[in-house]
Amino acid sequence: MVYLKIKRQDESREWYDTFETKETPGMTVLEALFYVQEHMDGSLCFRYACRGAVCGSCGMLINRVPRLACRTQVGIAKKENTREGSGDIFVAGQKSEEENEVILIEPLANLDVIRDLIVDMDSFYNLVDSIKPWISSPEEHPEGGNLMDPDLREQIEKYTNCILCACCHGACPVAARDDTYLSPATLAKAWRMHLDPREDNASRQERLNFVDSESGVWGCDLVYKCVAVCPKKVPPTLGIKALREEIEKNKEN
Amino acid sequence: MREHDIIVIGGGLSGLRAGLEAKRQGADVAVISKVPPIRSHSVAAQGGINASIGTDDSWDSHAYDTVKGSDYLADQDTVEILCKEAPERVYEMENWGTLFSRTGDGKIAQRPFGGAGFPRTCYAGDRTGHNLLHTLYEQVLRAGVRVYNEWMVTRLATDSNRCTGFVALNLLDSELETFRAKAVILATGGYGRIYQRSTNSIINTGFGISLGYRAGVPIQDMEFVQFHPTTLWGTNILITEGVRGEGGYLYNKDHERFMDKYAPESMELAPRDIVARSIQTEIDEGRGFTGGYVQLDITHLGKELINERLGGIRQICIDFAGVDPITEPIPVQPGHHYSMGGISSGKDGLTPLNGLYAIGECACISVHGANRLGGNSLLDTIVFGKRAGEHAANAVKNIAMPSEDSLNESLAEERSNIDSMMGDGGESFADVKDELRQTMQKYVGVYRNREDLETGLANVKALEKRGENIHVKSRVKTFNMELMNVLEVKGMLDIARVITEGALVREESRGAHYRTDFLERDDENWLKHTLAYMKDGGPKLEYKDVTITQFKPMRREY
Ligand SMILES: Cc1cc2nc3c(=O)[nH]c(=O)nc-3n(C[C@H](O)[C@H](O)[C@H](O)COP(=O)(O)OP(=O)(O)OC[C@H]3O[C@@H](n4cnc5c(N)ncnc54)[C@H](O)[C@@H]3O)c2cc1C
Ligand code: SF4
Ligand code: FES
Numbered sequence: 001m002v003y004l005k006i007k008r009q010d011e012s013r014e015w016y017d018t019f020e021t022k023e024t025p026g027m028t029v030l031e032a033l034f035y036v037q038e039h040m041d042g043s044l045c046f047r048y049a050c051r052g053a054v055c056g057s058c059g060m061l062i063n064r065v066p067r068l069a070c071r072t073q074v075g076i077a078k079k080e081n082t083r084e085g086s087g088d089i090f091v092a093g094q095k096s097e098e099e100n101e102v103i104l105i106e107p108l109a110n111l112d113v114i115r116d117l118i119v120d121m122d123s124f125y126n127l128v129d130s131i132k133p134w135i136s137s138p139e140e141h142p143e144g145g146n147l148m149d150p151d152l153r154e155q156i157e158k159y160t161n162c163i164l165c166a167c168c169h170g171a172c173p174v175a176a177r178d179d180t181y182l183s184p185a186t187l188a189k190a191w192r193m194h195l196d197p198r199e200d201n202a203s204r205q206e207r208l209n210f211v212d213s214e215s216g217v218w219g220c221d222l223v224y225k226c227v228a229v230c231p232k233k234v235p236p237t238l239g240i241k242a243l244r245e246e247i248e249k250n251k252e253n
Numbered sequence: 254m255r256e257h258d259i260i261v262i263g264g265g266l267s268g269l270r271a272g273l274e275a276k277r278q279g280a281d282v283a284v285i286s287k288v289p290p291i292r293s294h295s296v297a298a299q300g301g302i303n304a305s306i307g308t309d310d311s312w313d314s315h316a317y318d319t320v321k322g323s324d325y326l327a328d329q330d331t332v333e334i335l336c337k338e339a340p341e342r343v344y345e346m347e348n349w350g351t352l353f354s355r356t357g358d359g360k361i362a363q364r365p366f367g368g369a370g371f372p373r374t375c376y377a378g379d380r381t382g383h384n385l386l387h388t389l390y391e392q393v394l395r396a397g398v399r400v401y402n403e404w405m406v407t408r409l410a411t412d413s414n415r416c417t418g419f420v421a422l423n424l425l426d427s428e429l430e431t432f433r434a435k436a437v438i439l440a441t442g443g444y445g446r447i448y449q450r451s452t453n454s455i456i457n458t459g460f461g462i463s464l465g466y467r468a469g470v471p472i473q474d475m476e477f478v479q480f481h482p483t484t485l486w487g488t489n490i491l492i493t494e495g496v497r498g499e500g501g502y503l504y505n506k507d508h509e510r511f512m513d514k515y516a517p518e519s520m521e522l523a524p525r526d527i528v529a530r531s532i533q534t535e536i537d538e539g540r541g542f543t544g545g546y547v548q549l550d551i552t553h554l555g556k557e558l559i560n561e562r563l564g565g566i567r568q569i570c571i572d573f574a575g576v577d578p579i580t581e582p583i584p585v586q587p588g589h590h591y592s593m594g595g596i597s598s599g600k601d602g603l604t605p606l607n608g609l610y611a612i613g614e615c616a617c618i619s620v621h622g623a624n625r626l627g628g629n630s631l632l633d634t635i636v637f638g639k640r641a642g643e644h645a646a647n648a649v650k651n652i653a654m655p656s657e658d659s660l661n662e663s664l665a666e667e668r669s670n671i672d673s674m675m676g677d678g679g680e681s682f683a684d685v686k687d688e689l690r691q692t693m694q695k696y697v698g699v700y701r702n703r704e705d706l707e708t709g710l711a712n713v714k715a716l717e718k719r720g721e722n723i724h725v726k727s728r729v730k731t732f733n734m735e736l737m738n739v740l741e742v743k744g745m746l747d748i749a750r751v752i753t754e755g756a757l758v759r760e761e762s763r764g765a766h767y768r769t770d771f772l773e774r775d776d777e778n779w780l781k782h783t784l785a786y787m788k789d790g791g792p793k794l795e796y797k798d799v800t801i802t803q804f805k806p807m808r809r810e811y
Contacts, residue, residue: 042735044734045732048456052454052491115729115732122402145306145343153352160384198348
């Protein structure tokens, strides 16, 4: 048996509900949430799509760590300290002294809650979109496609793997105090676009100017919490540092 | 009432490609989707996308492999379009920023895939879908296409054989609204979740296919259901064919590489239907491991290659099965994977209903026939997505916005439909859904025969009855997931019924449709497409000829 202690919220109030759910081998937190939704309380809401850790829908706080519900096993989470009552956001689970059988589930931090576990992702997407996150390639492609050095590709790939789940945003102390901060995910994407040889120079420069601000790369505390929680091993902080260097190099020239 | 010249329903690869094209052609276009586009199922595609860009390869060799793979049920004129336009569409995606894997000299790399005579599958590691979908979404943002996130379309509106728009439920507040359009493009994806074991996203319920079906459009070749040979045991997350493409071996519990019994020439790289049946036979005849699986072994490929080309797969195995494929074989079993059938549509995505298009996995443009080859479906989405977007943009130039009457009527009907579902008691959607998924898995699966199909059909009919009595108990307005699920279960029942009836009537074995009581393909009687029309009391089946141009049907051997 396992208990899910879930934070609930609607327009007028906030509260916690605890559901006792059966546990099957390998069961994930997302499956446990479905069990509650289908058999115990049809009003519970949360986001999901792929159940395979690729779509980025199901980010939430599990024992106060931002992570994907579909990738987190109930059997592991229930052995952790729930850190109930703590105001902090952590970057990893912590084994508890005794089996506690309770899993604390709350919406992702640093975004407004719409209801239950569903947060306002639009404000996060707007941050991402503000850097014009696309390659401004010309209409016509070269005969046989562009060539790309395989090593450069590998460098870019680390950042391309971002699924925009906002777990990093939920862990970020800067996002917590400043809602104009562009977010680790956005800046990681800015670096991905910057690195890409297919991007045109004017757009690259325009983006670099845009992130050269306190809401951009200079806002970062460099505490690496985003790197630690990212389910796709994207290193936003390294991207931010690289962008800073580019900006400074530019200014020297 | 909202309105746009063209509205695309669905934000996966096919929907985004159509929306982007229509916008590029100057139309006023919007995309509406029940999840934000980048959460669509397309994001999960792993292995790659086919295009004959290799120096010794050619579009007709690609076409031949596709037609042969389809067991000659694909329409050869549409296959020709698919294969001819492939290189251009792939280069275009590359130019827009897709991070394809590269050869040493910087060109797009290609890997071998099942059923292909040439390594023609372009890939981005094992995250091809992710890379393609994010690229297209970025370009959609760049072009300024309007996107409605988290709206579920619940009913198409029609007026004298023309689609005039639709009714949609805003998931944020459960309000219904009408959308008026000169053209509507359905791009709603597959129905994987009507099977108990499926590689598909949880959101793939096939509801979009039933939207078309309920609006009077025929759905085609639904009995052809693709089972992927290698899905991770337990969760059925896909283990891409790319794993076999890179050199993975299949073993039974006696450590025999059993594929030499079934496809001695191509072994693990035979087409999916054949490998899926081979694995199922091993399991059914007692040579699988306890729990019903075989092993897919890549330990001999080495850590470096696995990390470089199959890094995502390795992570999936670790996260979802506790197995590291660098040191241990992966437990796999066949599971539902792809819908060859769908809304009947032509080479520009047009359906028999004026103003309505269907593309991508929800459609049957008939390029996959009885069995789709790996890497051809991502291609299908962007080739026909572009064509539909272009065609619609041209078509809407000369037509007027339809009148509001049919939309207001549809809205009233949908309101009363939803009102009648609210209440306590009755059946729970979860029970009906679970039983439906079990029935399909057990009786309409990899192997079929009359007796099983009849049992399956009786079960589906009984579930349809129970389906009439499902109630939504939750009264919440914001993200009422129960309401969304109840609506979708009804669509799932429609589709299950058509698949089962089509399979029962088709007395032959062709591609993925394998009847143990009719082992041979029967071209004399069954070289034809099934069309199902919704009528009171169930589907009415009709048949139409397959278009054959250059490849005469031959026996399929691998
Ligand atoms: C795990 C996996 C791996 C695969 N790998 C490959 C591969 O390597 N190569 C290959 O060629 N193919 C592959 N395929 C197949 C391929 O990925 C899919 O066929 C293809 O992505 C489908 O794209 P689509 O645009 O048709 O639909 P989807 O991507 O499924 O998008 C459907 C869209 O419709 C929306 N929608 C649905 N219903 C409604 C509604 N009622 N109202 C509003 N919106 C709605 C959804 O929100 C979504 O945006 C794979 C499939 C799976 C399951
Ligand atoms: S960087 Fe990582 S944690 Fe942040 S949104 Fe992307 S995938 Fe999620
Ligand atoms: S459901 Fe897709 S990441 Fe969890």
